[in-house]
Amino acid sequence: MKKVLGVLALCQALVAAPALAQDIKLGAAFPMSGANAEYGEIFSSGVNLGVEHVNADKRLKGTMAVVYEDSQALPTQGVIAANKLINVEETPYILSAFTGVSKALAPLGQRNQVVMINGGGVGPDLAQLGPYFWNVIPLANLEVETMVPFLVNEKGLKRVALVYVDDPLGQAAREVLDKELKAAGGELVGAFSIPATAQQFSGVAARVRDTRPDAVYIASYGNQQVQLVKQLRDNGVSQPLASYSAFSIPSLLNLPEAKGSYFTSQQINLDSPDERTKRMVADYRQKFNKDPNMYAINYYNAVLLYADLVEALQKEGKAITGANLLEQRQKTPTFDFVGSPVSFLEDGTVKSPVQINEIAGDGSFTLLKAGK
Amino acid sequence: MLYLQLLVNGIQTGAMYALIAAGFSLIFGMTRVFHAAHGATFTIAGFVFYECYQVFELGLILSVLGSALAAGLFGMLLNRWVYVVIQRHEGSFFTVFAASFGAAIVVENLIAIFFGKGLMTVSTDWSRSVEMMPGLFVAPMSFVAVIVAIVCFAILHWLFTHTSLGVALRALGENPMLIDVFGLNQRELGKYAFLIGSVLVVPAAVLTATTTGLSASMGHHIMMISIAATIVGGVGSLRGAAMAGMLFGLAENLSLAFFEPQWSEAVTFVILFLFIIFRPGGFYGRAIVS
Numbered sequence: 120m121k122k123v124l125g126v127l128a129l130c131q132a133l134v135a136a137p138a139l140a141q142d143i144k145l146g147a148a149f150p151m152s153g154a155n156a157e158y159g160e161i162f163s164s165g166v167n168l169g170v171e172h173v174n175a176d177k178r179l180k181g182t183m184a185v186v187y188e189d190s191q192a193l194p195t196q197g198v199i200a201a202n203k204l205i206n207v208e209e210t211p212y213i214l215s216a217f218t219g220v221s222k223a224l225a226p227l228g229q230r231n232q233v234v235m236i237n238g239g240g241v242g243p244d245l246a247q248l249g250p251y252f253w254n255v256i257p258l259a260n261l262e263v264e265t266m267v268p269f270l271v272n273e274k275g276l277k278r279v280a281l282v283y284v285d286d287p288l289g290q291a292a293r294e295v296l297d298k299e300l301k302a303a304g305g306e307l308v309g310a311f312s313i314p315a316t317a318q319q320f321s322g323v324a325a326r327v328r329d330t331r332p333d334a335v336y337i338a339s340y341g342n343q344q345v346q347l348v349k350q351l352r353d354n355g356v357s358q359p360l361a362s363y364s365a366f367s368i369p370s371l372l373n374l375p376e377a378k379g380s381y382f383t384s385q386q387i388n389l390d391s392p393d394e395r396t397k398r399m400v401a402d403y404r405q406k407f408n409k410d411p412n413m414y415a416i417n418y419y420n421a422v423l424l425y426a427d428l429v430e431a432l433q434k435e436g437k438a439i440t441g442a443n444l445l446e447q448r449q450k451t452p453t454f455d456f457v458g459s460p461v462s463f464l465e466d467g468t469v470k471s472p473v474q475i476n477e478i479a480g481d482g483s484f485t486l487l488k489a490g491k
Numbered sequence: 492m493l494y495l496q497l498l499v500n501g502i503q504t505g506a507m508y509a510l511i512a513a514g515f516s517l518i519f520g521m522t523r524v525f526h527a528a529h530g531a532t533f534t535i536a537g538f539v540f541y542e543c544y545q546v547f548e549l550g551l552i553l554s555v556l557g558s559a560l561a562a563g564l565f566g567m568l569l570n571r572w573v574y575v576v577i578q579r580h581e582g583s584f585f586t587v588f589a590a591s592f593g594a595a596i597v598v599e600n601l602i603a604i605f606f607g608k609g610l611m612t613v614s615t616d617w618s619r620s621v622e623m624m625p626g627l628f629v630a631p632m633s634f635v636a637v638i639v640a641i642v643c644f645a646i647l648h649w650l651f652t653h654t655s656l657g658v659a660l661r662a663l664g665e666n667p668m669l670i671d672v673f674g675l676n677q678r679e680l681g682k683y684a685f686l687i688g689s690v691l692v693v694p695a696a697v698l699t700a701t702t703t704g705l706s707a708s709m710g711h712h713i714m715m716i717s718i719a720a721t722i723v724g725g726v727g728s729l730r731g732a733a734m735a736g737m738l739f740g741l742a743e744n745l746s747l748a749f750f751e752p753q754w755s756e757a758v759t760f761v762i763l764f765l766f767i768i769f770r771p772g773g774f775y776g777r778a779i780v781s
Contacts, residue, residue: 156608342610355628370609
């Protein structure tokens with residue numbers, strides 16, 4: 120019996136050993152499976168590189184480690200993932216993504232004093248989720264505010280039809296687009312909501328054609344937006360397509376039918392001379408053989424932000440808790456992010472110039488208009 | 492013109508659903524295996540077609556044959572190495588169902604590992620619509636979908652009415668005890684049910700690859716449609732499953748003329764609920780719950 124207990128104790132020690140070494144945890148509730156898993160791959164590429172750099176620099180007392188949980192980009196799964204990260208893993212800092220998921224997670228962060236930080240969801244109401252919810256990505260209202268004047272005034276595309284996913288992101292996009300179009304002298308000639316799981320859009324294409332728009336704005340994400348673009352084009356919608364930063368994933372940039380589509384994204388200068396940017400871009404290119412997109416950069420920034428805050432707390436001898444992280448962030452005027460220094464606004468968001476891009480159809484895009 | 496357009500779209504979608512549902516119904520009706528991995532068969536067929544056509548450029552016919560081979564083999568091997576093994580150990584209906592469900596998840600993950608998690612599309616002019624008359628756009632693929640579905644159902648009808656294998660399969664679905672009395676082997680016949688049912692997903696998988704694109708997780712939707720069509724059509728009735736598939740395709744598209752697109756999928760389930768309440772036996776078959 121003693122031998123059995125001894126073996127069990129040894130197993131316990133072996134299992135526990137890595138956890139002791141990885142004593143600065145951050146959690147990530149990302150879609151690692153399902154229709155939006157492509158985003159999870161991109162997000163985690165930035166996170167992993169950030170953690171690698173933090174540990175290589177030996178800035179912190181302890182090793183940083185990331186614990187991933189699969190949100191499947193669904194609010195229910197996201198809440199399960201966050202509960203595990205808070206209650207089992209006891210992480211004070213959780214990376215979140217997707218508007219619907221982030222809105223579901225925010226009350227958990229608020230209640231448990233755990234920081235939730237979003238680098239992928241862009242619904243404008245993510246700015247109103249309380250002090251423990253931070254965004255390191257400019258929200259969609261900034262993107263739509265940039266795209267609409269471009270479409271209406273510069274391209275003369277006044278009649279815009281919208282196809283939007285029936286979730287908080289899509290609903291917010293509809294509201295902002297309607298408001299901005301009216302302000303710019305344009306018109307929302309049709310708004311068609313689709314369920315997040317829908318895959319067949321030939322009928323939607325018929326409805327869109329029926330409105331005779333000058334342009335079609337798409338507010339969806341993941342595999343669905345790729346299917347939408349392909350099926351709109353295949354089914355006779357020849358008008359220009361426009362969207363927001365979700366269009367920057369490889370499967371859409373490589374889609375021949377997406378050629379010529381416009382999309383907005385936060386402005387990131389990969390050629391910036393600052394050391395942090397140069398290091399991130401060079402190492403990312405070496406590791407993945409391509410340039411990092413803004414999602415990878417946002418989550419890399421989120422990790423380095425955590426490292427900056429933890430380093431400051433450790434210097435002051437304070438515990439790494441959500442409340443202390445929040446306090447530290449509020450008293451730090453600017454952070455050195457990849458691309459440029461960034462300050463947080465009162466509502467926990469960041470402001471960034473938004474640029475307009477055109478898809479080349481071969482996996483790349485060209486910059487049409489730089490952000491201001 | 493919008494109604495005509497939606498009708499044409501509905502017929503194409505319905506033809507696709509009919510074939511998928513017929514495959515599932517055939518397997519479930521003949522073997523009583525709730526083959527939740529039918530969606531996985533569909534995914535495998537689509538990705539093998541993609542590899543053969545887009546990557547290895549084997550041409551349409553060889554790619555379709557490759558896809559059919561992969562789908563048939565997967566169905567038969569899953570039956571032989573999972574379902575039969577569980578049934579041999581007197582596994583219950585639900586044990587087989589759980590195993591099937593697990594197999595579907597394993598396949599989804601393996602496909603995501605090998606092919607990535609993004610959407611893959613096959614570029615072909617067949618999926619690009621042409622304006623037949625003002626406001627009516629039809630892709631050549633729509634005609635192919637309908638013709639292939641008609642040919643497949645004609646072959647199935649001939650198989651089940653004019654061949655001894657078909658008659659034996661029908662008997663297996665109607666009265667398995669009788670199969671034993673006549674000295675036929677249920678498991679041997681089950682093998683053919685899996686082969687035919689699995690190969691039936693191929694036309695729909697090829698159409699999906701060229702029209703909507705392929706992703707590792709697309710099997711779930713296919714599975715839902717298959718189950719709903721089997722119930723509405725009546726368990727064991729191929730004709731019923733085909734009719735239900737067509738009904739769903741038409742309802743999903745025609746509903747767009749009256750409701751927001753977000754309700755189009757819900758229409759399928761409203762039809763399902765109505766059948767469960769008012770006609771639990773479906774179009775032709777037996778009631779699921781006795």
